[in-house]
Amino acid sequence: MLRDFVILGSSIVTPPPPNPPSSSSPSTTPSPSHGHRRRHHNPKRTPPHSHSSSISCTLQAPLNHYIHVHEHDNASEFVPSLNAKLLAKEVLAGIRGRKVLSVIETLKRVQDLGGVSSLSSHFDGHAMDLVSKECRQLVKSGQLQEAVQFMEVLAHFQLPVRELVKPSDIIKQCVYSHDPDLAVRYACLLPHAHILFCNIVSEFGKRRDLVSALKAYEAVKKNLDNPNMYIYRAIIDACGLCGDFMKSRYIYEDLLNQKITPNIYVFNSLMNVNTHDLSYTLNLYQNMQNLGLKPDMTSYNILLKACCVAGRVDLAQDIYRELKQLESAGRLRLDVFTYSTIIKVFADAKLWQMALKIKEDMLSAGVSLNTVAWSSLINACAHAGLVEQAIQLFEEMLLAGSEPNTQCFNIILHACVEACQYDRAFRFFYSWKGNKMLGSFGEGNNSKLEHGDMQAAITAPNSVSRSHILSFAERFPFTPTIATYNILLKACGTDYYHAKALITEMKKVGLSPNYISWSILIDICGGSDNVGGAIEILKIMSDAGIKPDVVAYTTAIKVCVESKNFKQALVLYEEMKTHEIHPNWVTYNTLLRARNRYGSVLEVQQCLAIYQDMRKAGYKPNDYYLEELIEEWCEGVIQDNSKIQREFSSSNLSELVRPQSLLLEKIAAHLLKRVADILAIDVQGLTKVEARLVILAVLGMIKENYGSGHSVNDDILIIIGATKADETPSQYILEVQEAMIKLLQNELGLEIFQAKTRFALSDTSKLEIPNLTSLSIEALPGEKALTTVTRRPAVLHRLKVTKKSLYGWLHRKVSIK
Numbered sequence: 001m002l003r004d005f006v007i008l009g010s011s012i013v014t015p016p017p018p019n020p021p022s023s024s025s026p027s028t029t030p031s032p033s034h035g036h037r038r039r040h041h042n043p044k045r046t047p048p049h050s051h052s053s054s055i056s057c058t059l060q061a062p063l064n065h066y067i068h069v070h071e072h073d074n075a076s077e078f079v080p081s082l083n084a085k086l087l088a089k090e091v092l093a094g095i096r097g098r099k100v101l102s103v104i105e106t107l108k109r110v111q112d113l114g115g116v117s118s119l120s121s122h123f124d125g126h127a128m129d130l131v132s133k134e135c136r137q138l139v140k141s142g143q144l145q146e147a148v149q150f151m152e153v154l155a156h157f158q159l160p161v162r163e164l165v166k167p168s169d170i171i172k173q174c175v176y177s178h179d180p181d182l183a184v185r186y187a188c189l190l191p192h193a194h195i196l197f198c199n200i201v202s203e204f205g206k207r208r209d210l211v212s213a214l215k216a217y218e219a220v221k222k223n224l225d226n227p228n229m230y231i232y233r234a235i236i237d238a239c240g241l242c243g244d245f246m247k248s249r250y251i252y253e254d255l256l257n258q259k260i261t262p263n264i265y266v267f268n269s270l271m272n273v274n275t276h277d278l279s280y281t282l283n284l285y286q287n288m289q290n291l292g293l294k295p296d297m298t299s300y301n302i303l304l305k306a307c308c309v310a311g312r313v314d315l316a317q318d319i320y321r322e323l324k325q326l327e328s329a330g331r332l333r334l335d336v337f338t339y340s341t342i343i344k345v346f347a348d349a350k351l352w353q354m355a356l357k358i359k360e361d362m363l364s365a366g367v368s369l370n371t372v373a374w375s376s377l378i379n380a381c382a383h384a385g386l387v388e389q390a391i392q393l394f395e396e397m398l399l400a401g402s403e404p405n406t407q408c409f410n411i412i413l414h415a416c417v418e419a420c421q422y423d424r425a426f427r428f429f430y431s432w433k434g435n436k437m438l439g440s441f442g443e444g445n446n447s448k449l450e451h452g453d454m455q456a457a458i459t460a461p462n463s464v465s466r467s468h469i470l471s472f473a474e475r476f477p478f479t480p481t482i483a484t485y486n487i488l489l490k491a492c493g494t495d496y497y498h499a500k501a502l503i504t505e506m507k508k509v510g511l512s513p514n515y516i517s518w519s520i521l522i523d524i525c526g527g528s529d530n531v532g533g534a535i536e537i538l539k540i541m542s543d544a545g546i547k548p549d550v551v552a553y554t555t556a557i558k559v560c561v562e563s564k565n566f567k568q569a570l571v572l573y574e575e576m577k578t579h580e581i582h583p584n585w586v587t588y589n590t591l592l593r594a595r596n597r598y599g600s601v602l603e604v605q606q607c608l609a610i611y612q613d614m615r616k617a618g619y620k621p622n623d624y625y626l627e628e629l630i631e632e633w634c635e636g637v638i639q640d641n642s643k644i645q646r647e648f649s650s651s652n653l654s655e656l657v658r659p660q661s662l663l664l665e666k667i668a669a670h671l672l673k674r675v676a677d678i679l680a681i682d683v684q685g686l687t688k689v690e691a692r693l694v695i696l697a698v699l700g701m702i703k704e705n706y707g708s709g710h711s712v713n714d715d716i717l718i719i720i721g722a723t724k725a726d727e728t729p730s731q732y733i734l735e736v737q738e739a740m741i742k743l744l745q746n747e748l749g750l751e752i753f754q755a756k757t758r759f760a761l762s763d764t765s766k767l768e769i770p771n772l773t774s775l776s777i778e779a780l781p782g783e784k785a786l787t788t789v790t791r792r793p794a795v796l797h798r799l800k801v802t803k804k805s806l807y808g809w810l811h812r813k814v815s816i817k
Contacts, residue, residue: 088122095134100150107153118158128160135164144173148186155189162190171196175203180216188223197223198234205238210247213238227260233269240273248273249280264293271302278310297335304341308348316345327365334365340373347380352389355380369400375408382415390415406481413487422491429488432478482511489520494527518546519555526559531568534559538572550576554587561594569594570606588614592621602704604697608667666690667697680717680798688739691720695743706810716806717755718744718799733797740799749812751805755798 087110094103123131131154138147147170151161167190174183180200187196197220204213217235224231232255239248252270255262262270267288271281285303288295300323307316320342326332339362346355355377362369369377374397381390394412397404409432416425485506492499499521503513513521518541525533534556541548548556553576560569573591576583591610595603614621666686681698683691695718702712718740721733729737737754744750 084119085122088119088127091119092123092127092130095130098134100134100138100146104146104149104153107157111153111156120158120160123159128164131159132164136169139165139169139173142173142177144170144177144179144182148182151186151189167196168199171200171203174200175207175209175212178209178212180204180212181219184216184219184223193223194228194230197228198230201231201234201238205234205241208242210238210242210244213242214247227255229263229266232260232262233266236266236269236273240269245274245276261291264288264296264299267293268296268298268302271299271306275302275306275309278306278312278315281306297332297338300332301335301337301341304338304345308341308345311349313345313349313351316342334367336362336367336370336373339367340370340376343373343380344376347376347383350380350383352377352380352384352386369397369402371402371405371408374400374402375405375411378408378411382411382418385415385419387415387419387421406479406484409478410481410484410487413484413491417487417491422493425488425491429480429484433480480509480511482506482514482517485511485513486516486520489517489524492524494524496521496524496528496530496533499524515546515549515552518548519551522552522555522559526555526562529563531560531563531565535568535572547579548581550581550584550587553581554584554590557587558590561590566594566603573610582617583613585614585619588617588619588621604667604700666694679714680719682719683736683740684719684721686736688736691736691740692743695740699748702806703810712803712806712810715803716801718801720797720799722794722796724794727795729797737797737799744799744801748809749805750809751802753800753802755800 087107090106091103094100094106135147135150138144138150147165151164154164155161167186170186171183174180174186183200184197187193187200190196197216200216201213201220204210204216213235217231220228220231232251235251236248239245239251248270252262255266267284271284274280274284281303285295285299288299300319303319304316307313307319320338323332323334323338327334339358343355343358346352346358359369359373359377362373374393378390378393378397381387381393390412394404394408397408409428413425413428416422416428485502489499489502492502503517503521506513506517518537522534522537525531525537538548538552538556541552553572557569557572560566560572569591573583573587576587588610592607592614595607611621666682681695683694686694698716706712720737720740721729723729723733741752744752
């Protein structure tokens, strides 16, 4: 292999022969600095048996002799300087010939054989430029493995590799290719490896690749002789960027187990990653003090941030008072971040007056408000509904020379919309944009950019000149975002066409409407009872490659419900499930409250199916509201009129209010079956009112199906409850049984028989939900006796409604209609 490498590269290692005398242009001969391009076939190149070829042969022999001696005779008496010089020439020849892999293999063989320890004296500036160019080309083409291997063997022969390529280029490529091990290998070649280690971990964190960041961290630890706080901080920050706070805690515990004491900066990073957990952050703060570490201003700012996230205004106030005391004692100086954070704490709690008090403290301390502080102050007043106060603060911000960001503009717009000042919001928007859409502003000629102009622009827009508006746009460039347009969409009220025009404008300025944009537009359709428009928007979203989310579907369902189009609402609900979009609590609640009464068993079945889906999804439905509607429908089985005399109204019975409605579960279990499958009605565990409703619900379904041509095939058994053998039935069973007899016999005119079902006492599962097909039933009038069980039985109390009486009741009901 080495022999082949020398032959391929030997014709390039020596300088080219002089130009022939007849050469008309010296530029036709490549210069040595571009010799690597001569590997391409050129018919005008020097013939194979030229002078350069003969020199190549003379260089090949000593190197082969060197390797032969060392591989076979283990001799080491060859002149090292000559060997190094020869090796350097062959390396450069291979580089010019773009045979980097062969160069790497050759250098590795020489490295294994020994004898040459350094090539640095044989590589001048021109040679290093050639090496650097080749390394950069390898990195640029994505051949990272070859580039790092090449630099590793060069570093072994004491060639400087630090300046060959930009470290950031290799690290970036390793990050993109998710190769932390290669990045660490490269960093180990450089003298400032400890800095690069941190950069590697941080870059993986920024790419949200925590797996690679942790691999890099583990690889780095193997190359550390002493604890490196920078790398610990970098991996903890990476955990925060990737949203995995538990990993940061494991790293912290691992440091403690290794008896490594983190410094203040590691603790600050750890607290910052865990600011969502106030108790854990406070515990870290206490541990830091126990280790003798003095908190700095960053530590306190992070504590205030944790209080802000947790909504602990009281604790934030205590910390702020402590900081003011430390500042008065000269131990700390509050910075703009401290003030901004405490202002945000009060702003989020809608304590706008306290937020303004912090503003006065800032100015007294000589600290200028930054954009975050101004934004938080404006937001505090906006959240409290103080639109004028928010606008005044916005004006003060401009006069103070602080440039507002888009969030500040959006806060003002949102405050106007929440206060139903829709026209004002649009005037603000177009004045800030300073575009051609200025028709609502007059062409006044007597205004200047002075104090109060912003208020004048809102209270008296006709007095503001076009030049004033354009001047504002030039001083404070305003770039609307998707959130800006979403706020304005809400300001459209029920004006669907105005909202569509805003969507069009969004697209013209290069913004794509998001889920919120489309959902607001669908909601606007609801305000104008435009069900077709809502459905069309869902189709437009799908055609644009935007899959409608649960909010969009729920909003469209709400539009259908408000327009009394229940059928379309159910179609959208089924479409959601088909597309595997999981309904949320609002979706289910909107569907369940869609009707204020039920007209058919199909509507009840649809409602109960949604109810069961809601329960399976883990949401708690409003059982009370649903029970009211089903009760009204069930009582309609007896009284076919609009005024139902609810003698057993569940609204007056507290026992119906349960965490999970057994009544609704029982009704759903029966009504979601086919009529032919209903052989028994199980009312065990229900009150007499609930049992009444279940029976009426089943009879109502049988009645509707009978009217559609479905006959009754068998008697119906009603299971009331179970007792042990030779025991008197409980008062509960007797009350329910009496109520059922009164309902079935007296109110409905059905023929019923009381019966007892015996089953083995050891079969406890049958006490709850018995399997009627395996029970031994006592003989009733007109029945043959069944075989009784041999074990000591328990007794299941039941009623039987005969098929004949059911036909008579159904015939009467159908005839009346």
